[in-house]
Amino acid sequence: LPTTLEVLDLSNNDLKSLNLFLPALRELYLSGNKIQSLPSGWLLPNLQILTIQSNTLNMFGHSDLQSYERLQNLQAGQNKFVCSCEFVPFLQSEIKGGDVELTDGGESYICDSPLYLQEKPVGQVHLSVVDCHRVLFVSVSCGVALFVAILLCILLWRLHVPWYLKMTCAWLKAKRNSRRRQRCREREGLESLLSFDAFVSYSEQDASWVENFLVPELEEPRDNDEESVNHRPLTLCLHKRDFLPGHWIVDNIMSAMERSRRTIFVLSENFVQSDWCRYELDFSHFWLFDGNAGGEAILILLEPLSKDDIPKRFCKLHKLMSSTTYLEWPQEEEKTGEFWRSLRKALRGEEEDY
Template sequence: MGQSANSYLTLLVLLLSLGCAQRSDTDRKRCGYCDLQLSCDCSYGGFIHVPLVPERALTLDLSFNNITEVWADDLSGHMSLRALSLHGNRLAVIHPSAFDSLWSLEKLDLSDNRLTDINHKWFTKLGALQQLNLLDNPYSCLGSPPVFQSLVRLRRLDFGGPALVELKRGDLSGVTELEELTIHANNLERWERASWTDHRGIDEFFVQNLLVLDVFKFVSLLQHRFLLHYPRKVSVIHSQVFVIPCLTARLLVNMQYLDLSNNLLTDLTVTEMLCNGDGTLKDLRVLNISGNSLKSVSTISRLVAKLSKLTHLDISRNGYSSMPQDCSWPRTLRHLNISGAKLTTITSCLPTTLEVLDLSNNGLKSFFLFLPALRELHLSGNKFLSLPQGWQFPNLQILTIQSNTLNMFGNSDLQSYRRLQSLQAGQNKFVCSCDFVDFLQSDFKGAGDVHITDRTESYICDSPLYLQGEPVGQVSLSIIECHQVLFVSVSCGVALCVALLLCILLWRLHAFWYLKMTWAWIKAKRSSKRRRKRDRTGAEALLSFDAFVSYSERDASWVENFLVPELEEPRENAEDSSNPRSPRSLTLCLHKRDFLPGYWIMDNIMSAMERSRRTIFILSQNFVESDWCRYELDFSHFWLFDGNAGGEAAILILLEPLSKDDIPKRFCKLRKLMSSTTYLEWPQEEERSGEFWKNLREALRVEDD
């Protein structure tokens, strides 16, 4: 009975196991993110089980989900699958036969999960697998028998993590074609001692972030000399290495590439490593000791001088602050990197054999050194105000000078670079002048011989202020800004022509005459106001005249012989003197006798008009041509329409036939007056003279009070 019960329980457990292993597809969701190339990206999908995807899928990315288990039938039928990623899940259980159907799988990523054991059965059918990543899982050892025994085509293997404490002999058994191995094993507690084996296939040795917990127990690698004879490339990066003994360095007989960047090397320990410059590491071609604590350029140049095959030297990110005048370098040196130091000047210490020179991120302001073989020059992150002179680099093809203090550059600056093809000069403080903007925009369009290869967005205007922050490629400057000399010249020429035409027009319209007379009239009016003010305060008033006579000096004989005697000295028999309405003698104002001496002529003319009841103009051709008559006529022109004189204050006498067209056009109001006012004509016949004088007296007659 007991035996039957045990058999029953065993059968029950087996049936339950089979029932669990063959879970129904109804519990699984479908992933619909598959493209035409049969690549399914199901990452970040929130899946808790392996989703359903087409069986013909070539790649399946299930990273960053919440999958905890992979069942036996989850991936069945996917015989064409080439790559599978389960990175970043909560995977703790994988059925032993879960990957059996993946015959074509070449890449498997199980990293960053919760696998506590590595089962060799997972990989027994993965004969095509070339890349396997088991990093960052909580397993403490790789397990037994050797888990990678069947992976005969494996080329890249990554394993280990914080929980890995043991590595045993045979863990990598069966892995014969491995090209790259990454092991995270910072917490190893057990590691079997290496024994003599054939390591001639070791070509590269790479160590990164190595932490030596007890520096004082650190020993040399002399006991592992059989490991040091064969590698051609050794990299020990960011691992607090402070010295490699000379005896150890002598074992690296095949060394061609040595990278000791980001460590604790000093000038003293580098001297020990390179055996005081005796030529050890004679096959070395590339040496990288950047990011250490070196301070002397002359020391490192002396130490590498006998490395007859050295072509690349990287001594960047060290503490160099100066450079000696002379240095010794191997003749084979072609690439030199001294970026990220504190250099402010360069000297002839730099070798003339260089083809690539990197001096980025220093404090350089100028570059004066002839380097005939140089093809690439990197000067970004310095303080250059302008491009170096191109004649120093007859073979230069690539120049980078970003993040300096360049203001501008143009074709004239680049013409001295005979072979320059690529320029990177962004992130500078550019002055967006017309020439610079035009040059740069043309080059952006591929019109220049030198191609600007960095991003156009890195070329930003720093000035003028209104363009600050604008991309140079989007700046649009006006013709006024870009051709100021031409614009000013044309503007001045146009302005001169306009001014000339305006002057001609004003001259033709007598505007200058009007301005001149207006100014004279204003001055005379001011004098008149002062004079009237004096009169009101009690000063002796000036005598008034019946008429002011304006005439030409050439017509003075007519005025003196006819006008004055007729008006100021009337003949007694001309009319009855006893008649109260008989003509009385008139007083005339003549400039020759009545203008006050010592006064400004304009004041006299103004005063005469103000003190006279009428103004008589003796019009003739002589009058029109007389300057003084013009003044008197000008002032009468203002006076007549100033509001102080009556509407009939002017009396026109024509000594000779004269039409209004003979009056200058600038006397427009006087011409209008001749058109609207009756004027007297001096008769040519003597018998009509009486009528003329009678009419003149009538015009001048003023009733007595």
Template sequence: MPTTLKGGGLMLCLYESGTLADIWPLGRVTLSLHSPFLTNTALASAVLADVSYPNTPLVLEDIHLIVNQTVKPLKELAERRTRSISFRNVTTSDEGFIDLLVTLDGVPVTFFSVEDFTLVGVGKWLPAKSADHKSLDEVFVRNPVFIDLFRFLASSQFLFLLQYPSKVSFINSKVCVIPCPTSRLLVNLQYLDLSDNLLTDLTLRETLCRGDGTLKNLRVLNISGNALKSLSTVSQLVDKFYKLTHLDISRNGYTSMPQGCSWPHTLRHLNISRAKLSAVTQCLPTTLEVLDLSNNDLKSFLLFLPALRELHLSGNKFLSLPHGWLFPNLQTLMIQSNTLNMFGRSDLQSYRRLQSLQAGQNKFVCSCDFVHFLQSVIKDTADVQITDREESYVCDSPLELQGEVVGRVGLSYVECHQDLVVSLSCGVALCVALLVCVLLWRCHAFWYLKMIWAWLKAKRSSKRRRRRDRAGSEALLPYDAFVSYSERDASWVENFLIPELEEPSESREDSMNARSPRPLTLCLHKRDFLPGHWIMDNIMSAIESSRRTIFILSENFVQSDWCRYELDFSHFWLFDGSAGQESAILILLEPLSQDDIPKRFCKLRKLMSSTTYLEWPQEEERYGEFWKRLHKALRAEEEEDDD
């Protein structure tokens, strides 16, 4: 049961012996007896007598050990064979320290600690040399203040205290060097802590006797927080420490790592954190089991360490996890506060034995894969366990998720499967486009678009031509009719139509009229189209220059592309306002109903439903009636003018 008792000055001016004696067991006792040690040593002795036991660590705070009188209460510790004694915030002199050593003569003290103590003296402790302190195993000194530092005597005055301990710590003690002869006296030393002192590469060489293996039993060496700059020097100095397993050289000024170093083959733990290293080389020993390179400037790690079990890389500049095949036995990886964007299952699977991971406080890109993976790891559904706080995994991007804890981010299916959604959307759009194209093809929309484009071009040429030919007044049309027919029906046009309309017979009934009918002028593509001109321009010009357009309809006509152009151009011309509503005359050479005409010929079907057409009779005796009706249709405007 830990017990703390603080009494001093007016706080403890009276104590009845045996008051604290019944408290048992005592795990640890801390006493602050500043005033009793100075003015009432009997009271201090009574308190110490009640709380001192061989196996109970005792801590004495805020006391002065200046003269023999102030040391007298400590005789209670000697009588009760206390083994662990610590002093905090203590002031002593050479006389007081000698009396303390003499008082503890023969006492089996194994641990002796002094923290924040002030020495008013110069280290003349040799008179206590005869005192027996062979049981002393560990000496711990931290934050000492030497009033007369420059008068402090050589270590030869207290060397008798250094030959026994196996653990020695001088922390923040302004130690700049330990002479090699002094180091040679540390024959039992296994643990040496010289952290936060003033050691340099040169003075360390003297302290470790130039690496001759003087400290042959040393297992742990801590020289962190000094002014060391050369890793090569350190490795050479400890190379012959054949029992060394732990080496802490952190918080020094290392800026680079040599390509090769020599280390004792027993070295298992190495700490080079809080330096300025920017690259890792073959200098690191392959025997390491624990390596701490945190808080450096490392960006990559490409060194094979087969025995490594624990790796600390926090506070560097890693963009991704090191390759797992470099560390086949790694169990713990700490890589916090770097510049990691993300990591995934495949990255961790490369670590065959990884069990614990700490990778928080990085700049994570919260993609769907990373969020899903990390949430599964946090929920302990993965082989690797996240051992730092969930709140340390925060999204840095995208912007809408910045600052969100990764474990609490919820992403929709669309956000997480954008490629699939885009692919499906493109597939649907392609199918729709194909369907539309099929429908347009079935409806012959492409043919109509092509025709409209050709008509627009021809129309534009026609307007230029009409502006060029216009001479103040509207010119007379040179043709009575433009004949649109298929080449396969040319024999009927040449043998029947042309002779009848351009060379009317005198025997016809019209000859009985007072005035004979004038011959009609027909526009035929074979005869009247201008050579060298675009066929569309010729068709448009022929339709514009003719009062009527005669369509010779047959199966051959329907199969002719040029006839279809002529039919559509005529239809556009009909509704363009430049021709009358009866400008088109349809002649059926053979029986042809609307159902026989393909649906794509919607204009022809419309004309046949709205315009009276002539059918070429199969009986020869009906030819006269056919020609009479055709002449009447073609001369309708002349008859209106005569009226």
């Protein structure tokens, strides 16, 4: 073609592209072909009118139009436009009034994809933040969800929800295991199943006091003691000595409480801070104070201990400490005799009920 050509009409020629350098061309008509993109503007430096309707053009942008130095009028409707987040805002701004006039009107620019926008005019499309910033939206959503989850976990932890769930599950499981023992208790009688006078719950750090003072004082008979002569020695259940190895800890605790007339809690700072003791106390809060075990608990304070040091969720234990007289281990040696007499009286007083 001559380079001096000013008007060129190649409509309906089944063209797929046009790569001709025509420096003098002012008008170009390419409707009814299979062209997928606008011709390069640097090949047509003087082009003023471009008609490229009914092709397979799917989108064009600001940079494509800027490549035409003198383009004034464009007709590019009736193509298969992909209504992306880049194309829709650009074309809507051109329809309202851009550097290049769309002389075929905004109604001829119809979305072909995505499917939910098919047959909808580009000028009427409103894309959401989710549509245009999916990755950012997912990232922000995940971040917010993670933040909310962390806050929820903190809240649940502060409200001791994990503790309640753990203890409820443990209690339900232990409850099922106790039905067999309950039937046996009904057949053989309660007294035949009571193997111990007391189950002792204590911190491992207080084991020396239990083993060196409590156990010898209550379990070993003394010939020179009138009280020991008149009464049999007491039997204690200690987790280190009497728990069955290989059995579930909750089953061991429950079995020990069921087979004991009373339960002794040796309270101290060590007890409150110990995870083991807290677990034992947690379960007893469900089991013992719910009236499923033996008699009421006997509290021994090895050292001054404020009720505030005991977890607030043990409301019944707080109430018990407020309404029940508990035994305090005396610091003066001469007062220990009265302490042991009071403890034996509490234990044997319960025994007399059986």
